[in-house]
Amino acid sequence: MAKTKARVKAPKSAKKGEAFQIKTLISHKMETGQRKDKKGNKIPRDIINKFVCTYNGKEVFSADWHPAVSANPYLAFYVKAEESGSLEMTWTDDAGKAVKKTAKVTVS
Amino acid sequence: MKKAYLGAMAFGAAALIAASFASTAHADHNSPLLGKMEVDDRRSGYTYMEPETKAIQDDDFENPAMIWVEDGEQIWSSVDGNAGKSCKSCHNEAFESMKGVAAGYPKYDPKLKKLKSLEQQINICRTERMQAKPWKWESNELLATTIFVRHQSRGMPVNVSIDDEAAPFFAKGKEFYYERRGQLDMACKHCHEDNPGNMARANRLTQGQINGFPTYRLKWQKVGSVHRRFRGCNKNIRAQPLKYGADEYVNLELYVAWRGRGLPVETPAVRN
Amino acid sequence: MTIKTLETRQVSRRGLFSLFGAGTLAAMGIGIAGPAFADAKGVDAAIAKITGGKAAGSGKITMDVPQIAENGSTVPITVSVDSPMTDASHVKTLHVWADGNPSPEVASFHFTPMSGKAYVSTRIRLAKTQNVVTLAEMSDGSFAMGKAEVKVTIGGCGG
Numbered sequence: 001m002a003k004t005k006a007r008v009k010a011p012k013s014a015k016k017g018e019a020f021q022i023k024t025l026i027s028h029k030m031e032t033g034q035r036k037d038k039k040g041n042k043i044p045r046d047i048i049n050k051f052v053c054t055y056n057g058k059e060v061f062s063a064d065w066h067p068a069v070s071a072n073p074y075l076a077f078y079v080k081a082e083e084s085g086s087l088e089m090t091w092t093d094d095a096g097k098a099v100k101k102t103a104k105v106t107v108s
Numbered sequence: 109m110k111k112a113y114l115g116a117m118a119f120g121a122a123a124l125i126a127a128s129f130a131s132t133a134h135a136d137h138n139s140p141l142l143g144k145m146e147v148d149d150r151r152s153g154y155t156y157m158e159p160e161t162k163a164i165q166d167d168d169f170e171n172p173a174m175i176w177v178e179d180g181e182q183i184w185s186s187v188d189g190n191a192g193k194s195c196k197s198c199h200n201e202a203f204e205s206m207k208g209v210a211a212g213y214p215k216y217d218p219k220l221k222k223l224k225s226l227e228q229q230i231n232i233c234r235t236e237r238m239q240a241k242p243w244k245w246e247s248n249e250l251l252a253t254t255i256f257v258r259h260q261s262r263g264m265p266v267n268v269s270i271d272d273e274a275a276p277f278f279a280k281g282k283e284f285y286y287e288r289r290g291q292l293d294m295a296c297k298h299c300h301e302d303n304p305g306n307m308a309r310a311n312r313l314t315q316g317q318i319n320g321f322p323t324y325r326l327k328w329q330k331v332g333s334v335h336r337r338f339r340g341c342n343k344n345i346r347a348q349p350l351k352y353g354a355d356e357y358v359n360l361e362l363y364v365a366w367r368g369r370g371l372p373v374e375t376p377a378v379r380n
Numbered sequence: 381m382t383i384k385t386l387e388t389r390q391v392s393r394r395g396l397f398s399l400f401g402a403g404t405l406a407a408m409g410i411g412i413a414g415p416a417f418a419d420a421k422g423v424d425a426a427i428a429k430i431t432g433g434k435a436a437g438s439g440k441i442t443m444d445v446p447q448i449a450e451n452g453s454t455v456p457i458t459v460s461v462d463s464p465m466t467d468a469s470h471v472k473t474l475h476v477w478a479d480g481n482p483s484p485e486v487a488s489f490h491f492t493p494m495s496g497k498a499y500v501s502t503r504i505r506l507a508k509t510q511n512v513v514t515l516a517e518m519s520d521g522s523f524a525m526g527k528a529e530v531k532v533t534i535g536g537c538g539g
Contacts, residue, residue, distance in 0.1 A: 005175050005178070005179070007169065007175070007178075009169045018496075019465075019495075019496025019497045020496070023169055023170070025169065025170065025172060025175070027172065027175045029329070032505075034482060055494060058494070059492070060492050060494040060495060061489070061490065061491060061492065061494075061495050062489075062490045063487055063488065063489045063490070063500075064487060064488045064490075065487050066483065066485040066486055066487060067483065067505070068478055068481055068483065068485065068486040068487075068504050068505045068506075069486065069487055069502065069503070069504060069505070070329070070453060070454045070455070070502075070503040070504055070505050071329035071330070071453070071454075072172035072175070072329065072330075073502065073503065074170060074172070074456075074501075074502055074503050075500065075501070075502045076499075076500070076501040076502070077489070077495070077499060077500050077501075078495055078496040078497035078499050079494065079495065079496055080465075080493075080494050080495065080496030081496075082494065157450060158446060158448060158449075158450040159446075160446045160450065160455075160456045161450040163456075164456070310533030310534055311533075326450055326451035326453050326454040327451055327453060329453050329454070380450045380451045
């Protein structure tokens with residue numbers, strides 16, 4: 001990937017108090033730092049090491065990733081529906097670069 | 109008399125066993141997404157995968173290769189080259205114009221007087237119609253565009269032409285398939301015709317069908333083309349891999365595609 | 381798949397070398413000249429550091445892992461912890477280790493009462509047949525553990 005690309009799957013609406021599932025996928029090599037290039041030099045580690053999900057600005061779920069997380073990381077988790085608003089996902093890599101993706105949910 | 113009875117009993121027993129095997133063998137060969145994954149005795153590689161791998165292919169969100177399909181979609185409507193065109197300029201909406209295309213590739217090109225693969229046709233469009241630079245074979249751009257175009261035929265049966273002008277090239281591809289090569293002195297057939305379902309060291313062998321390419325291979329941790337796979341197979345039997353786009357590989361591609369005739373185009377598939 | 385508690389096999393480095401060649405290990409992203417493969421003791425130590433030696437109960441964590449991994453590069457796992465996930469009683473953190481990888485840490489997941497369920501589904505890298513070990517830290521200071529073996533075959537002819 002020339003660009004790191006993220007996708008999010010979340011329901012557009014949910015009932016208050018109900019736990020709904022969010023699925024995420026991001027394209028990334030997750031270079032472990034263990035591989036060697038053709039010359040025998042170690043290819044430096046380059047992974048996404050943090051994932052955060054906020055719900056109307058409040059952090060509700062997060063993950064710390066190590067090189068043992070597969071390339072093109074897939075992650076599914078749950079969030080409890082409280083109020084309508086936006087869910088923001090942020091993936092941050094070793095260099096501190098962040099990719100964000102937002103999903104809106106209507107809670108009744 | 110006794111011998112004949114024994115023979116008949118054995119035959120009957122064998123038939124029973126074969127029948128029960130056949131019914132269980134087909135039980136989980138269907139994909140919830142694409143339906144039947146086998147035609148007669150031709151089986152998609154899907155049917156040899158672990159359930160977890162199949163589940164990834166059957167879900168368009170969870171299938172990482174779909175990201176390349178999305179990229180291809182973006183590329184489709186992006187202008188590139190000095191002619192100021194995009195794929196869309198000539199072909200309009202891909203889901204209409206590209207439907208069925210993948211099912212018929214590789215095909216004979218009267219100008220080139222030989223077969224061409226879909227990757228080659230994309231580069232022909234780029235160089236001749238768009239006045240753009242051709243993409244390298246395994247570049248993300250060419251992979252994404254090839255996947256996107258082939259994806260428009262997903263579910264349609266593979267239906268390549270092996271007659272008329274394609275016939276001599278089909279014959280060459282078939283010859284390659286059965287020809288021994290490399291230090292291990294093996295032909296494609298030794299794994300894919302004689303031993304599908306068996307283990308080659310730690311890999312389960314399949315029939316070597318290509319109806320799902322470009323495919324997301326767990327081993328590659330990304331999508332890859334048929335020619336990448338051919339090169340890998342050649343390397344594994346310690347044969348010199350040919351160049352991407354080599355005539356021999358395109359001929360082989362036609363023969364192998366024909367071996368999977370009737371199987372649904374699965375692009376993008378998920379394999380080991 | 382349910383939790384399985386199994387003895388961890390100690391495989392010597394020489395044994396590993398004879399099992400699979402450098403090429404396949406390198407392709408897996410696992411270096412050979414680098415750190416030695418971890419073993420169960422490393423994970424036990426990591427767990428003890430978190431629990432302070434406190435016992436971790438079993439039975440609360442459900443792990444869904446493949447019996448045989450199609451490929452060690454991408455092993456789907458789903459882990460859920462039995463918890464009401466209320467303010468008073470919820471899972472704070474779920475740690476995942478792979479006790480046979482060069483580095484055993486895989487990931488840590490942080491939940492809140494807003495999570496609704498203590499559940500994660502993801503894909504991890506396993507260098508060889510080993511146990512995936514999980515530890516849940518609860519809001520009341522208690523701990524729960526889970527362990528499941530995944531068979532990983534290495535050294536195919538897969539091109």
